[in-house]
Amino acid sequence: MIAHLDAFDRHYPHLFVYLRERDEIKRGFRERVKLSPKQYERFWQQIVREGVKNGEFRPDLDVQVVSYGILGMLNWLYKWYRPQGRLSVREVAEQLTALAGVTVPAPKRNLTRRSGESMKISAFHLMPHRELPADFEKRYESVWVTPPWWELADARRVGQYYNWTLDELLYAAKCGFDGVCTNEHHQNAYGFMPNPNIMGSVLAKLTNDTNVAIVQMGATLPTSNPPIRVAEEYAMLDCLSGGRLVAGLPLGSPMDVNLCYGITPMEHRERYREAFALTLKAWQARELFAWNGRYYQLANVNLWPRPIQQPHPPVWVPGSGSISTFDFAVEHEVCYCFLSYSGAKAARSMMDKYWTVVTDKGREPNPYRAGFLQLVTVADTDAQAEDKYARHVEYFYHKCLHWPVQYLSPPGNQDYRSLVASVSNPLRRTEDLKQLRYRDFVEKGYVISGSPATVRDRLMEEVVKGLHVGNLMVLLQIGSMPHELTLENVELFARKVLPDLRDVWNDEGWVNHWWPERLRGAAARPPAAGVGASRA
Amino acid sequence: MASLDEIVAAAARVFRTKGYPAATVRDIADEVGILKGSLYHHVESKEDLLYLIVKEPIARMHQTMGEIVASERPAAEKLSGAA
Numbered sequence: 123m124i125a126h127l128d129a130f131d132r133h134y135p136h137l138f139v140y141l142r143e144r145d146e147i148k149r150g151f152r153e154r155v156k157l158s159p160k161q162y163e164r165f166w167q168q169i170v171r172e173g174v175k176n177g178e179f180r181p182d183l184d185v186q187v188v189s190y191g192i193l194g195m196l197n198w199l200y201k202w203y204r205p206q207g208r209l210s211v212r213e214v215a216e217q218l219t220a221l222a223g224v225t226v227p228a229p230k231r232n233l234t235r236r237s238g239e240s241m242k243i244s245a246f247h248l249m250p251h252r253e254l255p256a257d258f259e260k261r262y263e264s265v266w267v268t269p270p271w272w273e274l275a276d277a278r279r280v281g282q283y284y285n286w287t288l289d290e291l292l293y294a295a296k297c298g299f300d301g302v303c304t305n306e307h308h309q310n311a312y313g314f315m316p317n318p319n320i321m322g323s324v325l326a327k328l329t330n331d332t333n334v335a336i337v338q339m340g341a342t343l344p345t346s347n348p349p350i351r352v353a354e355e356y357a358m359l360d361c362l363s364g365g366r367l368v369a370g371l372p373l374g375s376p377m378d379v380n381l382c383y384g385i386t387p388m389e390h391r392e393r394y395r396e397a398f399a400l401t402l403k404a405w406q407a408r409e410l411f412a413w414n415g416r417y418y419q420l421a422n423v424n425l426w427p428r429p430i431q432q433p434h435p436p437v438w439v440p441g442s443g444s445i446s447t448f449d450f451a452v453e454h455e456v457c458y459c460f461l462s463y464s465g466a467k468a469a470r471s472m473m474d475k476y477w478t479v480v481t482d483k484g485r486e487p488n489p490y491r492a493g494f495l496q497l498v499t500v501a502d503t504d505a506q507a508e509d510k511y512a513r514h515v516e517y518f519y520h521k522c523l524h525w526p527v528q529y530l531s532p533p534g535n536q537d538y539r540s541l542v543a544s545v546s547n548p549l550r551r552t553e554d555l556k557q558l559r560y561r562d563f564v565e566k567g568y569v570i571s572g573s574p575a576t577v578r579d580r581l582m583e584e585v586v587k588g589l590h591v592g593n594l595m596v597l598l599q600i601g602s603m604p605h606e607l608t609l610e611n612v613e614l615f616a617r618k619v620l621p622d623l624r625d626v627w628n629d630e631g632w633v634n635h636w637w638p639e640r641l642r643g644a645a646a647r648p649p650a651a652g653v654g655a656s657r658a
Numbered sequence: 659m660a661s662l663d664e665i666v667a668a669a670a671r672v673f674r675t676k677g678y679p680a681a682t683v684r685d686i687a688d689e690v691g692i693l694k695g696s697l698y699h700h701v702e703s704k705e706d707l708l709y710l711i712v713k714e715p716i717a718r719m720h721q722t723m724g725e726i727v728a729s730e731r732p733a734a735e736k737l738s739g740a741a
Contacts, residue, residue, distance in 0.1 A: 124739035125722045133715035139673040140712040165723045173733030192737075219738045399663055408714060415661050 123215040126196050131205045132433050138200035166193055170224065179224045192222050205455065207486060210633040239490075239634045239642055240624045241586070244301030244337050245294035245612065246495055246595040248313030249287045249321075251275060252602045254521050259556065264525040266310035266377045274311060286605045287315075288324055293609055294598070295325070297616035300641070301335035301368065303595055305440075305461075306342050307375070308382040312522040317341070319355040326363035333641050336363050337595075339440055339459070340370025344390055345383040348418055349397035350425065353404045357429045365430035366638050370459070371398060372440045373447070376535045377525070387534035391446070393417045398454070405434040436636040438493055438593070443472045444540040448479040452491075457593060457636035459493030463523065465567035466496065466584040473589040489592035489627050490634035496585050497569040498596045500614040504572040510607060511600070512560035515569050518601030519555045569600070574618035581619070586626055592634060594623070660690045662700050662710075669707040678708065 130137050166189040173179030195218060203214070254274065255261070262269055291302040302325050304318040315321050318338050326336045336359060341352040352371075360367040373379070373394045380387045396415045400423070403411070410424040429435050437456040441447035451458035458476055462469050473494075477487055485491070499515065501507035536544065563569045570580045585591060598615060599608040634642055668689040672681045683704055687694040701707055726736050 123737065125726055126719065126739065128739075129715060129719040129722070136670050136711045137715050137719070139670055139678065139708070140716065142677070162720060162723065165727045168727050169733055169736045173737065176733060178733045215738055222737070224737065396661075399661075403663065408718065 123192075123196065123218055124212055127199070127203075127211045127215050127218075130199055130203060131211050134205045141197050141200045163189065163193060173224060183224060188222075188224060195221070204484075208631065210635070213633075239628070239632065239637075240300075241627055242300040242335070242490075242593050242634060242637055243620055243623060244303050244335070244593070244595045245291055245299045246303040246305075246339070246597045247287050247291055247599055248305065248307075248522075248597065249283060249315045250313050250518075250522055250599075250601060251280075251311035252283060252604065253279070254311060254517070254602075258521045259524045262524075264529065265312045265522055266307075266525045266529060267381045268309075269311050280314075284321075286608075287599070288321065290599055290605070290608050290612060291321075291325055292328055294612050294616065295329045295332055295334040297613055298620060299334065299612075299616060301337040301595075302329070303337040303339045303370075305339045305370070306345075306372070306378070308345070308378045310377070319359060322359050323362060326359050326366070329366075330364060333366075335366050335368050335638055335641055337368040337438070338370050339438065339461070339595075340372055342372055342374035342378060343397035343401065344374055344379050344385050344393045346397075348420060349400055350404050350420065350423060352397075353401045353425055354427075356435065357405065357425060357427045360429035360431055360435050361427050365435075365640050367429065367431065367435045368438055368636070368638065369435040370438045370440055371401065371456075375442075375530075376532050377529050380532045380535060381529060387532045389417070390535055391537055395450070402434060402437075405429055431638060436638060438636060440493075443469075443544075444536065445475065445479075445543050446537050446540050448476045449483075451476075452479050452483045452485060455635075457491055457493050459495070459593070459595070460589075461495040461595075463495075463497065463519075463568065465569070466494070466588050467567040469494070469589060473591075477590060487590065488632045488635075489590050489630075490632055490636050492589065492591045493593035493595060494585055494589055494591040495595040495597060496581065497600055498577060498581070498598060498615060498619075499569060499571040499600065499611055500574055500577050500619060502573060502614075504576055507571045507573065507576075508560060508564075511569075511571055511603070511611075514601045514603040514607075515560050515563055515571070516601075519558065519563060519568065522601050523555060574614065577615070578619045578622050581623060582626065586623060592627055592632065593636065660692050660696075665690055665692075665697060665700055666707060666710045670711050673708070673711070678704075 167185055170179065170183060170189045171185045174181060174183050174185065209217070251274065258265075291304070295302055304315055304321040304325070305313065306315060306318045307313045308316050319341055322336050322338050329336070338356065338359065341355060343349045343352055346352045356367060356369050373391065376387065376390075379385045379390055385393060396417050400413055400415065400418060404423050404425045405428060407423070410422055413420045413423050437454070438459050439447065439451050439454075439456045440459040440461045441451070442461065448458065460469055460473060473492065476492065480487055480491060497515075497518075499507055499511040501510050558566075564571050567580075567584055570577050570584070581594075586594060596615065598611045603611070665686065669686045672685050672689050676685060681704070683697060684694050686707065687697045690697070701710070726739060729736065
């Protein structure tokens with residue numbers, strides 16, 4: 123039944139169309155599909171017959187009547203079943219199996235609704251330059267696209283940054299985070315992992331004994347040519363990690379895609395959508411196929427390897443508030459992630475719009491349909507947090523986000539609807555970040571910083587409940603924050619904040635369809651004893 | 659120009675909302691935003707579209723069921739289809 127339901131779920135509404143129109147469909151058509159309904163009926167008969175024979179099922183069952191009955195029940199699903207609903211495929215199948223009543227009565231089971239799943243909390247990393255000069259923002263035009271490598275960086279030192287980044291994420295995995303996130307950016311000092319999958323492969327290998335998801339946020343489709351390169355690398359990561367991949371498929375920022383990688387802004391979204399469709403098809407197709415699109419033409423698509431997670435790994439689409447991306451995310455049943463540096467207060471009206479789109483399109487407001495990135499710093503007290511983190515927070519907002527505003531919207535990059543929306547209702551910050559100091563950033567919610575209690579309460583109130591978010595990402599290495607201090611931040615968050623957030627959605631019974639299935643039921647892992655003493 | 663995949667996805671949506679018998683090739687062309695004539699460039703008939711829509715899901719469903727039935731698991735597990 124799970125297999126049958128699962129097929130419905132994954133091929134909604136295609137199989138529904140078939141079932142509803144079965145009788146209208148001519149005999150010749152069935153032959154063309156090369157599948158006989160009789161054969162399918164025989165599968166069910168065979169199962170019932172076997173069960174009766176070996177004593178698992180009640181001995182008085184009439185094989186034919188019972189198997190027709192079961193099949194009828196399943197084929198009626200098109201009348202009422204909706205994907206991504208309150209119950210998971212498995213739970214619906216359990217209910218129907220119970221209804222079929224074929225098994226010999228077993229001791230009573232507790233049939234009350236299972237409690238929902240724990241929220242997923244992942245550690246995000248940008249991999250920034252940690253030692254930009256104090257007058258960087260005065261001397262240079264931008265941290266992105268144009269900063270001169272030879273003046274600002276040293277390859278050996280940067281090698282150290284990459285190693286710290288990996289160690290910090292691995293430490294987060296060890297401390298009990300649910301996932302570790304990397305991302306792709308180009309030609310900048312703010313976050314430079316040009317290929318997140320190189321980082322992801324190290325993380326996948328070294329977390330193979332854990333239940334930590336490898337959240338790639340992710341490889342950018344429009345900058346990969348042909349884009350099936352991303353499909354291949356993700357499939358590799360999924361194989362390597364034993365099915366723990368979350369496949370982030372971002373559009374990519376205008377800086378990366380248009381200014382650094384030369385994609386015409388007008389084509390950016392269209393290319394993305396074509397590449398997205400190609401990626402999903404390449405993961406799932408059972409046969410070699412040709413792709414003859416507007417931007418990509420491939421005579422033979424036949425991906426090796428394919429992902430372990432079937433039909434494909436969970437897909438997250440990071441965005442920055444374009445309404446066309448809301449529509450896209452809902453229609454494609456992906457998790458929409460707002461990667462914000464301005465905090466929850468600034469994101470509120472935008473995320474409200476997202477949830478409106480979700481419900482307008484007839485979907486349930488499952489919090490796991492949304493992800494959000496929040497900057498967080500924790501210390502023993504609020505005062506200590508200011509003392510330890512203030513300059514790193516200011517470094518991040520003053521230097522790492524230092525770019526000319528026109529970089530964000532080269533003409534043609536926004537589509538018409540989003541452009542009209544953003545001009546008539548500017549959600550983007552208009553304040554000058556360089557005028558703000560640590561206390562402003564904390565007060566306005568850009569950063570959530572303070573004692574564990576302060577951080578927990580604000581995250582819960584403003585981010586998790588305020589934005590209705592089930593997949594939370596936290597940025598714990600911020601700007602110039604050194605390695606040791608980052609580990610402290612990670613450890614304190616994992617020990618004193620994370621456990622109190624985890625169960626917030628449990629009572630509502632939602633299923634996180636956007637998390638690797640084998641990790642969904644994974645029990646919350648309290649940080650291992652003594653973890654602080656044995657840092658990565 | 660619309661790709662065949664876009665057309666097939668649009669056809670699935672139209673069939674789902676209007677029903678297969680009531681849906682016309684023009685409805686599908688409208689959903690994609692192309693002319694009816696352009697659609698015939700990709701497929702010959704409405705039935706072709708239905709075929710393209712259901713071919714793969716049905717084949718996969720049969721394959722999975724075949725594997726489950728042939729496996730060594732107890733019948734109750736086969737019935738619930740627990741992987």
